[in-house]
Amino acid sequence: MNKTKIYLLLLLSVIVTSCIPKKDLIYLQDKKSAVNEVVTPLNQNPYRLQTNDILNITIKAIDSKLVSIFNGSQGAGVGSSSEQGSYFSGYYVDDHGNIRLPILGEMNVLGFTTEEVRVKIEKMLLDKYFKEEAGIYVVVKLSGFKYTINGEVGNTGTxxxxxxxxxxxxxxxxxxxxxxxxDRKDVKVIRRFPNGNETFSIDLTDANAVKSPAFNLQPNDYILVNPLKQKTWGTGKTGIESLTTIITLLSLATTTFLLLRN
Known part of the structure; x- marks a missing residue:
């Protein structure tokens, strides 16, 4: 009887430790009963342009003919919503942090925000080529918010x-x-900065994750979701799966023992 109890306890402990607890699957739990707080500006800083970024730049005026050269085939590809279209018609930030604009030539944008680039282009146009009456209007945007995700997610890739x-x-x-x-408790976010990469760890099961500098992503972030230890054990994700695996193994062991005995 004592041996039977010991075996049952061992079986129960294996099932409990091998299955994934519910608390490890629920996002943004209020673990510390923290009151609602405003997210600090730390994780909402504007993105500063880096090499290999692609910009969409549109220049408008009261008379569209005045700025047609800026929005021609070498321009920002107005109306193109595909990533491929943006790649071929957008303004690429080269290894020196420069973009090439019609008439204006090369312009360094490394470390600038898109708003600062907009102001810079507007000023150059008004200083050299147009008057205020022309109604110059510049729009500068990244050609989409790009990130890469890998690991234990449904659909990996860029x-x-x-x-x-x-x-x-x-x-x-x-x-x-x-x-x-x-592993929702230790999601890695690798972020590129001009002086190198920095890795952040964020616990997505904790409501305080919204305060992390990695909660609000930056373009070109790399997200990595590592597997839980239960996956490497191979016993199953739930109690039923674990029990099924154990029963299968016990049946196989029993069958092997009987065959060898005979």
């Missing part, structure tokens, strides 16, 4: 969202969500 800001929850949802075997 993604592009056509919106100004993206948080990590939106990026994961756009990638088919984290698999049940993915």
């Amino acid at each position: 993604k592009t969202l056509y919106q100004e800001k993206v948080n990590i929850m939106e990026a994961i949802a756009n990638s088919g969500d984290i698999n049940i075997t993915g």
